[in-house]
Amino acid sequence: MAYFMVVLLDDSRMAKLRGTGLEDNIKYMFGGELRLLEVEVSEELKDKILAEFETARVDSRGAITDVPVAFMRELFNQVVEKKSLGPEVVEGVLAKVDEIKEMAAKESEYLPPPDIETE
Amino acid sequence: MSGLLIERPLPHGGRLVERVVTDKKVARKMIQGCPTYEIKPTLHYETGVPVRNVYREIMSICYGFFSPVEGSMKQAEVERVLKERRLLNEWIFPYPLVFDISKDDLNKLGVTVGDRLCLTLKGKPFAILDIEEIYEIDPEELAYKTFGDPETNPEVVQQKFDKKHPGWVIYRSHQPYVLAGKYTIINEPKLKPPFDRFWFPPRKAREEFDKRGWRTVINHQTRNVPHVGHEFLMKCAAFTGDVEPCHGILVNAVIGVKRRGDYPDEAIVEGHEAVNKGGYIKPERHLVSIVLWDMRYGNPLESLLHGIIRQNMGCTHHMFGRDHAAVGEYYDKFATQILWTKGIPSFGFPAPPTEVPYGLKIRPQNMREFSYCPTCKEMAYSETCGHKREKLSGSFLRGMVAEGVQPPSIIMRPEVYKVVVKWWKKFGYPFCNEKYVINKEKELEVDLEDL
Numbered sequence: 279m280a281y282f283m284v285v286l287l288d289d290s291r292m293a294k295l296r297g298t299g300l301e302d303n304i305k306y307m308f309g310g311e312l313r314l315l316e317v318e319v320s321e322e323l324k325d326k327i328l329a330e331f332e333t334a335r336v337d338s339r340g341a342i343t344d345v346p347v348a349f350m351r352e353l354f355n356q357v358v359e360k361k362s363l364g365p366e367v368v369e370g371v372l373a374k375v376d377e378i379k380e381m382a383a384k385e386s387e388y389l390p391p392p393d394i395e396t397e
Numbered sequence: 398m399s400g401l402l403i404e405r406p407l408p409h410g411g412r413l414v415e416r417v418v419t420d421k422k423v424a425r426k427m428i429q430g431c432p433t434y435e436i437k438p439t440l441h442y443e444t445g446v447p448v449r450n451v452y453r454e455i456m457s458i459c460y461g462f463f464s465p466v467e468g469s470m471k472q473a474e475v476e477r478v479l480k481e482r483r484l485l486n487e488w489i490f491p492y493p494l495v496f497d498i499s500k501d502d503l504n505k506l507g508v509t510v511g512d513r514l515c516l517t518l519k520g521k522p523f524a525i526l527d528i529e530e531i532y533e534i535d536p537e538e539l540a541y542k543t544f545g546d547p548e549t550n551p552e553v554v555q556q557k558f559d560k561k562h563p564g565w566v567i568y569r570s571h572q573p574y575v576l577a578g579k580y581t582i583i584n585e586p587k588l589k590p591p592f593d594r595f596w597f598p599p600r601k602a603r604e605e606f607d608k609r610g611w612r613t614v615i616n617h618q619t620r621n622v623p624h625v626g627h628e629f630l631m632k633c634a635a636f637t638g639d640v641e642p643c644h645g646i647l648v649n650a651v652i653g654v655k656r657r658g659d660y661p662d663e664a665i666v667e668g669h670e671a672v673n674k675g676g677y678i679k680p681e682r683h684l685v686s687i688v689l690w691d692m693r694y695g696n697p698l699e700s701l702l703h704g705i706i707r708q709n710m711g712c713t714h715h716m717f718g719r720d721h722a723a724v725g726e727y728y729d730k731f732a733t734q735i736l737w738t739k740g741i742p743s744f745g746f747p748a749p750p751t752e753v754p755y756g757l758k759i760r761p762q763n764m765r766e767f768s769y770c771p772t773c774k775e776m777a778y779s780e781t782c783g784h785k786r787e788k789l790s791g792s793f794l795r796g797m798v799a800e801g802v803q804p805p806s807i808i809m810r811p812e813v814y815k816v817v818v819k820w821w822k823k824f825g826y827p828f829c830n831e832k833y834v835i836n837k838e839k840e841l842e843v844d845l846e847d848l
């Protein structure tokens with residue numbers, strides 16, 4: 279796998295992931311406290327992401343980072359929907375590129391807060 | 398008593414400056430017949446965005462955070478500060494602090510030396526300025542001289558300052574006339590929640606330390622929501638001290654003008670409080686407090702101001718990290734460490750600030766950082782074990798927060814995360830967006846009653 283994107287998993291995402299058969303692919307950091315999945319990205323898709331999103335970059339490990347939050351949210355949705363970590367996940371995200379860009383434009387002023395109890 | 402015991406230092410300058418009149422009758426008399434002037438935010442000289450509000454300097458001066466400074470500096474004092482980082486009374490001080498106004502405003506006011514000016518804030522009487530001198534400045538020159546340059550200060554300045562540096566912009570955006578003289582607050586502002594419960598001006602802080610039996614206190618400077626790396630810095634730095642570890646850990650958050658992408662001040666103070674509420678550091682050992690100041694990001698110079706503020710508050714020790722209060726690469730990464738261990742002669746410090754005449758008494762504790770070691774299976778100090786680490790980078794964490802993914806508790810405590818989300822819900826954004834930055838400068842951290 280040349281390029282990849284990291285999907286972070288918290289408890290709420292873990293619940294949505296149940297039954298997708300992807301649980302065995304979970305990787306761990308911080309003593310097992312941080313769970314994540316790595317989604318495969320082909321050379322061609324990597325180029326597409328870089329072309330569509332100017333903030334995006336590739337780090338030394340080959341991870342694609344600094345894309346809009348809306349992209350990252352959709353990336354997780356597509357993982358669940360496609361029950362896969364293959365290139366079709368990013369393809370699914372890029373199929374919604376206009377919608378994501380529209381949301382990304384609003385991201386500098388508004389981001390939906392997570393639905394957790396605060397006080 | 399053991400001679401090794403460290404005693405709480407006197408305030409910088411020997412005594413606390415306290416210039417707050419609490420008797421309203423007296424205050425009303427003091428401003429009778431005075432011309433008034435409504436304090437205006439300093440606007441970016443190009444973009445017009447607020448970059449500073451002098452009210453924060455007046456608060457910090459009159460409540461003694463900046464002791465022994467008593468007001469807006471005279472020309473000779475500004476020149477001495479820029480040249481030797483000393484006030485006219487010899488005590489060391491890093492930055493010029495002045496009350497600047499435009500030529501138009503000066504003409505409209507028609508004030509002269511010897512006049513008393515009543516400064517209003519949000520339309521209410523706030524403070525007086527007894528004018529001792531009026532002079533003109535060149536804001537651009539002031540901006541350059543305040544921070545130094547690679548030719549004059551080759552020990553630590555790596556790059557010429559420019560408009561990408563927010564502190565340089567603050568001075569560059571000053572108005573060209575200065576009214577110099579002492580400030581006196583004549584109508585005490587009320588800090589708004591949640592800031593009110595973190596308001597410990599130096600006298601109150603010292604009284605609080607007494608109440609808690611804290612002889613030794615180490616300060617943690619912050620302008621961030623704490624992650625576990627910060628928590629470990631505090632926990633472990635507190636092992637410094639004398640014959641026993643420091644009794645108290647003071648978190649002192651700098652509250653002032655924000656930059657987009659910073660965490661909101663409300664989340665910063667309550668986030669630190671959540672560390673003790675959650676029991677990660679016992680509340681009996683940990684106190685969160687604030688100081689009002691628009692950060693100048695002057696790295697070693699800022700660290701000097703931090704030392705002054707926290708010595709005035711009664712701290713015996715101060716943690717300084719790499720890139721302390723820095724932005725960009727204008728200064729050497731270790732400029733603050735260089736100042737506190739060797740001194741910076743070109744800034745007027747042939748020796749560290751604790752070893753020059755009229756210097757400081759607070760003890761620096763230079764710290765690197767903590768990160769997770771999967772081999773030791775613990776949060777480990779960067780200079781201790783030699784294993785490969787999993788770093789707690791701020792941008793990684795911010796990315797995680799922005800995505801709405803709760804960080805694991807080894808990275809950010811759930812109590813702290815809840816605070817972030819609480820204010821996220823209130824502001825519609827986890828970090829400072831444009832709306833927050835502008836509203837904050839409109840509403841400020843205080844309200845004032847009628848006098």
Ligand SMILES: [Zn+2]
Binds near residue numbers: 770772773777782783
């Ligand atoms: Zn280790």
